[in-house]
Amino acid sequence: xxxxxxxxxxxxxxxxxxxxxxxxxxxxxxxxxxxxxxxxxxxxxxxxxxxxxxxxxxxxxxxxxxxxxxxxxxxxxxxxxxxxxxxxxxxxxxxxxxxxxxxxxxxxxxxxxxxxxxxxxxxxxxxxxxxxxxxxxxxxxxxxxxxxxxxxxxxxxxxxxxxxxxxxxxxxxxxxxxxxxxxxxxxxxxxxxxxxxxxxxxxxxxxxxxxxxxx
Numbered sequence: 001x002x003x004x005x006x007x008x009x010x011x012x013x014x015x016x017x018x019x020x021x022x023x024x025x026x027x028x029x030x031x032x033x034x035x036x037x038x039x040x041x042x043x044x045x046x047x048x049x050x051x052x053x054x055x056x057x058x059x060x061x062x063x064x065x066x067x068x069x070x071x072x073x074x075x076x077x078x079x080x081x082x083x084x085x086x087x088x089x090x091x092x093x094x095x096x097x098x099x100x101x102x103x104x105x106x107x108x109x110x111x112x113x114x115x116x117x118x119x120x121x122x123x124x125x126x127x128x129x130x131x132x133x134x135x136x137x138x139x140x141x142x143x144x145x146x147x148x149x150x151x152x153x154x155x156x157x158x159x160x161x162x163x164x165x166x167x168x169x170x171x172x173x174x175x176x177x178x179x180x181x182x183x184x185x186x187x188x189x190x191x192x193x194x195x196x197x198x199x200x201x202x203x204x205x206x207x208x209x210x211x212x213x214x215x
Contacts, residue, residue, distance in 0.1 A: 027149065027152055027153070027207055028204070028207040028208050030145065030148070030149045030152075031149065031200065031203050031204040031207050032204055033145065034142060034145050034146060034149065034200050034204075035197070035200045035201050035204045037138055037141060037142040037145070038142060038193070038196050038197040038200045038201075039197055040138055041135060041138045041139060041142065041193045041196065041197065042190070042193040042194050042196070042197040044131050044134060044135050044138070045135065045186065045189045045190040045193045046190055047131060048128060048131050048132065048135075048186050048189075048190070049183070049186050049187055049190050051124050051127060051128055051131075052122065052124075052128070052179075052182070052183045052186060053183070054124070055122060055123055055124065091156070092153065092157070092203055092206060093153055093154060093156035093157040094156065095199045095202060095203055096146065096149070096150050096153055096157040096203065097150075097156065097157055097158075097159050097160060097161070098161075098199060099146065099196050099199050099200060100143070100146050100147075100150060100157075100160050101160045101161040101162075101163055102163070102192050102195060102196050103139060103142060103143045103146070103196065104143070104160055104163070105163035105164070105165065105192075106139060106189065106192065107139070108164075108165045109165045109167070109185060109188075109189070110132065110135060110136050110139060110189075111136075112165075112167075112169050112171075112185070113132050113182070113185060113186070113189075114129070114132045114133060114136060115169075116171055116178070116182055117129035117132050117182075120178070120179075120182060121175040121178060121179065122179065135189075142196075167181075167185065202215050
């Protein structure tokens with residue numbers, strides 16, 4: 001019992017030390033690391049959609065009126081998000097808040113994708129499942145890093161919007177429906193991962209202040 005308590009104490013001290021070290025790192029360096037992580041997330045989501053499409057037609061070719069669900073609930077498509085579509089003209093804290101909100105919004109859908117990938121009626125399901133698990137790890141790591149980074153930027157950056165997933169956990173019973181819904185959800189992930197990556201690159205660009213007019 002004493003040994004276990006000592007090990008727990010050491011782990012706690014290590015975590016505190018790492019957090020303290022992260023807080024001491026300049027914002028520009030933290031944003032650079034975050035941007036690298038988000039770039040990996042977007043690359044993985046792109047590879048996933050390509051892998052799905054290699055054996056099944058892209059969901060985007062099916063008319064929109066037949067879409068199984070929207071990428072986000074109606075309140076997500078708010079004026080603030082449209083204003084920030086390019087990232088220009090938006091405050092750093094607002095952009096950070098939006099990035100963190102997007103990451104939080106994908107926690108549950110990624111779990112659904114991960115659980116569904118195991119039995120997905122697709123010849124590359126093992127590879128797809130592996131990539132989704134890797135995506136989950138990158139998303140969690142990025143979210144943890146942004147929690148620390150937003151703390152250095154102030155209360156506005158720490159605020160997040162609730163963007164609950166409303167698509168349900170059931171992707172259907174027949175092969176076509178399952179693949180359609182799975183593929184469409186992946187396309188939503190790819191789109192949002194691109195936004196996350198783009199916004200973080202804007203923040204990184206502003207942090208280094210080399211060419212602010214381009215950010």
